[in-house]
Amino acid sequence: MTSTLRFLPLLACALVLSVELAPAATVYVDNVGGDDLHDGSQSANLGGSGPVRTLQKALRICHAGDHILLANTGQPYRESISLSAAKHCGTALSPFVIDGQGATLEGAEPVPADAWMHERGTVFRFHPPRSAYQQLFLDGQPATQRKLPHNETRLPLLEPLEWYRRDADIYFCVERNELPRNYDLAYSERQTGITIYHVHDVLITNLIVQGFRIDGINVNDGGKNCEILGVISRGNGRSGITVAGSSQARIAECVVGDNGTEQLRVEGPSSTLVEKSQLIANTAPAITNRGAKLDVRN
Numbered sequence: 372m373t374s375t376l377r378f379l380p381l382l383a384c385a386l387v388l389s390v391e392l393a394p395a396a397t398v399y400v401d402n403v404g405g406d407d408l409h410d411g412s413q414s415a416n417l418g419g420s421g422p423v424r425t426l427q428k429a430l431r432i433c434h435a436g437d438h439i440l441l442a443n444t445g446q447p448y449r450e451s452i453s454l455s456a457a458k459h460c461g462t463a464l465s466p467f468v469i470d471g472q473g474a475t476l477e478g479a480e481p482v483p484a485d486a487w488m489h490e491r492g493t494v495f496r497f498h499p500p501r502s503a504y505q506q507l508f509l510d511g512q513p514a515t516q517r518k519l520p521h522n523e524t525r526l527p528l529l530e531p532l533e534w535y536r537r538d539a540d541i542y543f544c545v546e547r548n549e550l551p552r553n554y555d556l557a558y559s560e561r562q563t564g565i566t567i568y569h570v571h572d573v574l575i576t577n578l579i580v581q582g583f584r585i586d587g588i589n590v591n592d593g594g595k596n597c598e599i600l601g602v603i604s605r606g607n608g609r610s611g612i613t614v615a616g617s618s619q620a621r622i623a624e625c626v627v628g629d630n631g632t633e634q635l636r637v638e639g640p641s642s643t644l645v646e647k648s649q650l651i652a653n654t655a656p657a658i659t660n661r662g663a664k665l666d667v668r669n
Contacts, residue, residue, distance in 0.1 A: 395465050398429045401442040414442070426452045426469075426476075436461045438468040441578075447477035451583070453566040454573060461572035463596065469565075471578030471602075478561040478607070479508050479582030484552035493545050494529055499558045502539035504584050504608025504631055508557040513581075513606035513629040514543075516654065559584040559608050567618070569593035576600040584608045587630070590641070592616025598623065605629040610636040614643045614663065622648055629654050637663035644668070 398411040405422035411429055413420045422442065423429050427450055429439045435458050441448065454467070461467035487495040499505055507514045509532060517527050517535045527535055529544035536542070541558065545551060564580040567573060567590045580587035580602060587604035590597050590613065597620045604611035604627045611627035613636040614620045621644045627634040628651030635650050637643050638661035645667040650657035658665070 395436045395438050395468075396434065397438045397440050398423070398433050399440050399442070400424070400426055400429050400448075401444060402448050403442070403444040403446055405442075414440075426450055430454070430456075430459065433467075434458050436465040436467055438470060441469070441471045441474045443472045443474040447475040449477050449480070449561075451478070451561045451563055451566075452476075453568065454570050455566070455568040456570070459570045459573065461574075463572060466572040466574045466596075466598070467570070468574045468576065469578070470576050473577055473579070475579040475581060476564050477582050478559055478564055478580075478584065478587075479506070479557035480560040482551070482556045482558050487543075487551040490526075490542060493531065493547065493549075494526075494542055495545065495551050496540045496542045497551075497558070498540050499560075501560070501562075501584060504559070505536055505541060506559045506582065506584075506606050506608050506631060507534045507541055507543065508582060508606060510555045511557075513654075514556075518654075557582065563587075563589050564604075564607070565589070566591055567594045567597055571595035571597075574598045574600060575602060577602075579603045579605070580611075581606045585610075586613045586636070587611045587627075588613070590614045590618040590620045592618060594618035594620065597621070600624060603627075607631065610634065610659075612636070613638075614641045615639050616641060618642075620644070621646070624648060627651065631655060633657075633659035635659070637661070637665050639663060 399414045399422035401422035405424035407428040409421040411423040531546040534543045564583045587607040611630040623646040625648040642664040
């Protein structure tokens with residue numbers, strides 16, 4: 372009996388170790404060739420198996436420590452996602468991974484051609500359904516925004532292809548003899564690209580996140596050991612990346628620019644390490660720090 376009792380703790384440790392070291396499964400996502408009726412176990416369609424079509428479906432069927440692998444089809448993934456469940460966690464040895472392989476997570480939608488109203492001359496205005504922290508895109512890239520000094524409220528003189536936001540409206544200047552419907556224009560429709568809430572050991576990598584009304588990536592609260600690696604976050608209405616609450620995050624080899632209010636926003640008792648990243652203060656300050664712990668190493 373004594374020898375058996377001595378062996379039980381060792382057996383329990385071995386079982387725990389085998390679970391921690393179990394190889395992670397890969398869930399494949401393909402927004403062109405995939406189908407949300409598939410199980411995500413294969414990168415190609417093989418009978419009933421094959422990639423799922425959306426990230427949201429992948430997050431529903433994954434398990435802790437899994438890798439979600441996006442096919443870079445050249446078409447953006449037009450959705451918002453949240454990581455907030457136990458199955459969206461990992462361990463220090465096997466993090467939960469979303470690997471975009473260079474794909475784009477897109478928050479913008481085309482401006483309806485009949486939504487534009489003539490303001491004056493070559494300037495037209497559009498009232499988006501949701502006005503806070505808006506952005507305007509031209510040919511899939513953030514359009515040039517004209518900003519005025521503080522307390523200046525008059526509509527500025529816009530150059531062709533420039534835009535300006537006043538109150539809830541977006542104003543856009545067309546070229547001579549053109550109309551807004553002749554351009555590929557889009558506005559920020561979805562709220563936040565990736566929300567991370569009370570999960571741990573998460574890695575977001577090789578992804579472009581753009582066009583969201585609030586933040587590209589928001590490590591909202593309680594995120595522990597969250598890593599954002601090799602991500603481009605641009606053209607979002609408020610910030611490219613926000614780290615808030617009691618979260619801990621590492622941002623490495625990222626490019627963050629063209630965002631509306633700040634490129635990186637850190638606040639509360641959060642802790643953020645930034646390494647070898649470009650925080651481009653072109654449209655807004657590079658960093659806004661509201662009482663957080665921040666370490667920038669470039």
